[in-house]
Amino acid sequence: MIRSDPETLLIDSLDALLRMAARLTKSPEEAEDLVQETCARILGKRRSFISHPNPKGYAFKTLFNLARDRGRSQARMPKIVSVADMDSEIGAVQPDTEASSRFILNSLDDEVEKALEDLSMEFRGALWLREVEGFTYDEIAQIQGVPVGTVRSRLARARRLMAERLAEYGSARGYGKDRPSSRERKTS
Amino acid sequence: MMQNNSCREWEERLSAYSDGELMDSPALEAHVEECPLCRRRLANHQALGERLRQLPPPxxxxxxxxxxxxxxxxxxxxxxxxxxxxxxxxxxxxxxxxxxxxxPASHDSMLRDYFDDHIGIVATQDHKGFLSDDPKAMEAWLSERLGFIPNIPPWPWAQWKSARLCAIRGERVAFVQLAMNDLDASLFIHPSVRHGMSETASPQSPHIAVERGYAAACWQKDGLEYVLVAPASATNMFNRLD
Missing domain, CATH: 1.20.5 (Single alpha-helices involved in coiled-coils or other helix-helix interfaces)
Structure with a gap:
């Protein structure tokens, strides 16, 4: 297979890396710094990058590792939920607190961004990689260095948490939580 | 409305299904058909993905x-x-x-080749070539083959055995076997100009090196270079090279 040089491959992925970094950090400066370090790390291992079967995934993996290391060094804990907290929820009967799809589609950008930011880095990353960057579960597993089952679990929980948080924001704005439609009531 | 436990069990599969990562799941589809909450969740997943992709890029x-x-x-x-x-x-x-x-080849590294040749011959007791106890006869035999006359020293104490040709660093060299007090020795002779060794050494004052239990005496005379290799115990004979 003929490949471009590593710099060209990296520049092709730069936009996506910056988008991801912006979701993993608190400011554009921090995002730029993270991507810059990612690029330096990748170009320091040019052969590994160029010979990798999925260079874009390799770049994201590097980005994630660095973001995680930074998160550890800054002792940034997940904001809303930890995996331990989530595990304790399994099987528990929870009230229906999720917003409806119509509600989600009509939510404000700020609300969606805030709900996303409130997720832990792992959940946020998995959701972003899937929904925006279009990576498969296998690819996300490689990027995040976890089994596919964990990716599946992270995505399901991230989605539920997002829906719940958007419902909360809607309530705060004075919108009542969407109730099940008449059809839903009929069939439940 | 409270969701039930069974819906929670479907949560991960539903999420994977909405991502197209769960193929052929008739049980899930049957459940979604019956369950309004899961139907809503499925729609939510699609709406959420759409909403995330719509976020203005920073x-x-x-x-x-x-x-x-x-x-x-x-x-x-x-x-x-x-x-x-x-x-x-x-x-x-x-x-x-x-x-x-x-x-310039170092003296010692060049001598190593002579040591090797001598040791190889002694070890294999390989007495071939032109067999003679007459140095003049050997000289004539060698001259025909070398293109120069290897003036073999007329040592009365030497017991001459044979002459042959050998190659040292790609050059043809006269290789004479003899004995010194019954100890096997080898005398190598070649034009000194070509090797440039022992420019200042003479038969009276040869350059002497010792390696692996053998000693080599090197000197020049009349445009030829001589290297005599013998057991180290025979070095007392090296003062009789003149």
Whole structure:
């Protein structure tokens, strides 16, 4: 297979890396710094990058590792939920607190961004990689260095948490939580 | 409305199903058909993905430009480095090649070849070539084959055995076998100009080296270079080379 040089491959992925970094950090400066370090790390291992079967995934993996290391060094804990907290929820009967799809589609950008930011880095990353960057579960597993089952679990929980948080924001704005439609009531 | 436990159990599969990562799941589809909450969740997943993709991208164009510049600079630096490294490698290889071609062979490294030949012959008791106890006859035999006359020293104390040709560093050398007090010895003779060894040594004052239990005496005389290799215990004979 003929490949471009590593710099060209990296520049092709730069936009996506910056988008991801912006979701993993608190400011554009921090995002730029993270991507810059990612690029330096990748170009320091040019052969590994160029010979990798999925260079874009390799770049994201590097980005994630660095973001995680930074998160550890800054002792940034997940904001809303930890995996331990989530595990304790399994099987528990929870009230229906999720917003409806119509509600989600009509939510404000700020609300969606805030709900996303409130997720832990792992959940946020998995959701972003899937929904925006279009990576498969296998690819996300490689990027995040976890089994596919964990990716599946992270995505399901991230989605539920997002829906719940958007419902909360809607309530705060004075919108009542969407109730099940008449059809839903009929069939439940 | 409270959701039930069974819906929680479907949660992960539902999420994977909405991502197209769960194929052929009639049980899930049957459940979704019956369960309004899961139907809503499925719709939520699609809405959430759509909403995330609609988020305005953060204005990072300046960052991107700076990063691109940085990456391109690294490429130029890398290419520059590669060119410099390639050029440096060529220069180093040339220098090494020139040095190897032109360096004078060290005395000891050249002597090692003589030691090796002598030890090899002694170890194999290989007495072949032109067998004779007459140094003049051996000289004549060698002259015909070498292109120069190897003036074999007329040592009365030597017991001459044979003559042959050998190659030292690609050059033809006269190789005479003899015994000194019943100890096997080898005398190598070649034009000194070609090897440049022992310029200042003479039969009266030979250059002597010892290696692996053997001793070598080297000297020049009449445009020829001589190397006599014998057991180290025979070095007392080296003062009789004149």
């Amino acid at each position: 204005d990072l164009s300046d960052c991107q430009n700076r990063l691109e510049m940085g990456i391109l600079q690294k490429r130029h630096f890398h290419q520059g480095n590669r060119s410099i490294l390639a050029a440096a490698s060529v220069v180093i290889l040339l220098l090494v090649g020139v040095w190897v071609a032109l360096r």
